[in-house]
Amino acid sequence: MDLSSFILQQIINAIFLGSIYALIALGYTMVYGIIELINFAHGELFTAGAFIGVIVLTALQQIGWVETHFVLTMIIVFSMAMAYVAVLGVAVEHVAYKPLRTSSRLSALLSALGMSIFLSNGMMLSQGVSDRPYPQVFGVEGIEFMGARISNGQIFIMLLAVALMVSLQLFVHRTRLGKAMRATAQNKVMARILGIDIDQTIRITFMIGPALGAAAGVMVGLHYGAVRFDMGFLFMIKAFAAAILGGIGSIPGAMLGGLIIGGIEVMWAAFLPSAWKDVTTFTVLILVLYLKPSGLLGKGSAEVRV
């Protein structure tokens, strides 16, 4: 493979990885935008989605639907994962964050951390410590052009990711509830004065954000072939870096940040010793937080833009 196709391949991989990071980052950014809290449990919600995915998929595979009703299978798998995690997200908000809305930031952060530990260990108990393999759904076939290849699986996942992100944009800009979310993120008190129910708006945010994370979880499982109870941690950090990089609270920012972080990771792994790629991501995170905490698409510090 010559250099240009190699680079093209890396770009494809970067966009692929980036879209997944973007989906997870969206969950962070939406929640932070509306209640100014880092949802530490988000990584676990992502993992839970992946587990639901593998459970449902395995069941459907056993009755043969993966071959016969592929699209329907995918719809069911993703919907169930997203629906379950949406409910789980609301539960987390209700139990761990809502009671602390008026308390100090430290308390809310610690509560979030506690939730994260609780959920990840819960999953460890029920799902075991080892990798849980995903059924092979996509073959190795794909499209080749200019010396690089995209597998069918990658195409499917990227299309789905884009579809989800577009849907989110439409929801947030065109629907009544979506605009209520933006308004709440920009000025809570004013939103209440206009009659917007803050509690409900926050709940909806905690349904959509984690649901997107769950979709990303299923995608990761489908692509990499396995899920583990602790895979959420690393993805969480990277997605958080993406959200900050793009400007926390900004939906387009999360998408942009995801692509950039994906790009950095892929490019690093391609040309430099890949064992250190995670160190790179962490370093990028710290640099961003130190040099430009408002991110690329951000204007002030920690301003919320949805």
Add this chain to the structure above:
Amino acid sequence: MVKAQAILELSDIHTYYGNIHALKGVSCSISKGEIACLIGANGAGKSTTLMTIFGVQPATQGEILFKGKPIQKLRPEKVAALGVSQTPEGRQIFPRMSTFENLEMGAFLRKDKTEVQQDLDWVFSLFPRLKDRMKQLGGTLSGGEQQMLAIGRALMSRPELLLLDEPSLGLAPKLVEKIFETILEINKSGVTIFLVEQNAHMALTISGTGYVMETGRIVLSDRASALLENEQVQKAYLGE
């Protein structure tokens, strides 16, 4: 003085900001269809009064009746649903939503699309400048335009009672005149207005009833025209 039916009544309202006793037994009554104003120095507690009415800063004691029903324990969302609207201090425009979207948010609780459109047209007739700025983000509007947007947004819910907090703040005199003219027009269409203002002169000129507040208490209440003639008021607030 014969008062029409009271649309809003406050009785012995006490509000606290943490340890600070902000409102110390505030009572007042606003008749349906009138313009009432609350004047006083900075920090007297005027904005707190509006925030308490809306339940954003809930009262710890006392009663608030809106159209005869107690509302002091209601959350702000519920108060809004009853037909009260507010243009808070500082305008509080949603900075990254367009003018149009801001107005849309005003009509958040309404389901009647055609009527909402009618009200939108009415708001644009009151403030033609907003129509030009329809797609612009709220944060990029000038102070005067934001004030107009804030009032327009408050009108979009077709309120029966409109609370205005310092609409003249930071605006050029010509603009202030225009705003107050518009306030009169809005009142003529049937909206009761409770106006909190530092610009005592303008406020008292257009109001029917006036209240003077000092350090959390109402110290004077009378017809606005009488207050304009009142020596104490003249010395303290009218600069004469």
Add this chain to the structure above:
Amino acid sequence: MIQQELKKLVVNAIFLAILLIPMLGFKSTSFDPGRAFKTIGVFLAILVLNIIVKVIRSRKKEVDQTPKKPWVESITERVDRYPKIYTIGGLLAVAAVFPLFADNYMIDVGITCLIYVCLGLGLNIVVGLCGLLDLGYIAFYAVGAYTYSLLNLTFGLSFWSALPIGIVLGMMAGCIIGYPTLKMRGDYLAIVTLGFGEIVRLVLNNWDSLTAGPNGLFGMKRPALYYPSFGEDGLAWATYYLKSLPSLYYFILIIAILTIIGVRRLDNSRIGRAWIAIREDEVAAELSGVPTTWIKLLAYALGAAFASVAGAFFAAKLSYTNPNFFLFMESCIVLCIVVLGGVGSIPGIVIAAFVLIAAPEVFRGLENYRMLAFGGIMTTMMILKPEGLIPATRRRRELHEDIATKPKD
């Protein structure tokens, strides 16, 4: 009114039960009715518990409006009535004779508890006194451990020679990690420290040539005591390596006591008060002339110093170290100790360390649920009582900002 409360309780219980679902797990192969019944049973149990708690709370509310004192505080108050000599002396006596009555396993648990006491107190400086949420604290522990290991294995330095170097390196690491966070707010600070903690671990894991990577380093000598002995050639120094568990236990006990004394004195010193001032209101502290930059870095550095000492001991005792000892989870455990014990409270942290570390050992069957319990405890503590079991009074006021003061009628 009761209906509304009941509805709220049911909703709460439902949500709690939902949170437990990931634990119960579903296998796709079969649907197990036993599992389903267990789930419903758990849900009902939570509901009943909630109702009981709510009833107790509302009864108490009618009686007494003043903020309740946590029951542990009433115990400490009663304890405080006795002269300190008896209480502390008693505790010391128990600690001193403990190895005589315990088997090796229990002594080992005791050693681990004491190590975590040191860690908890060190983190307390950063989080409790100064209010900086450090999620990467374990990195300093690692620095101490690896410094000793490398110095001992490569240069043959004894524990005592390596220890000061370890402390210095730890303090430097503290400054390096602390410096970028000086201007950051709570959330970002937490993430950055988390990032640093992970970077340290990953570097230790990947830098094979230096640290032997995931294999870890082994074969370090234990700490040694030197005593003069008269031999054939006259006066000479003989070495006595602390190899037995009881000897190591006493060693760490002394370290822990010194740590407690050290933290206590810092608490009451000008530096300690400066930290507390920063924690309460940084801007006001700055305006009052507190050099916030230096003081914050000092907090990181001193906290790191305590952790390095603990780390060096840890490596020496085990004669083995490995990057996997320094996972993010460990930082969380130490944080949980600080939170549970009462952010800023020394006795609370000591007790919490023992409770959190020893309890899973005592209830062996619960080993798997240890971390689960930690997570649950942290969240629950924050919701119910953000100050921990034995609160430092200032903390209690700060964290209960939401309680509106009622007018005195």
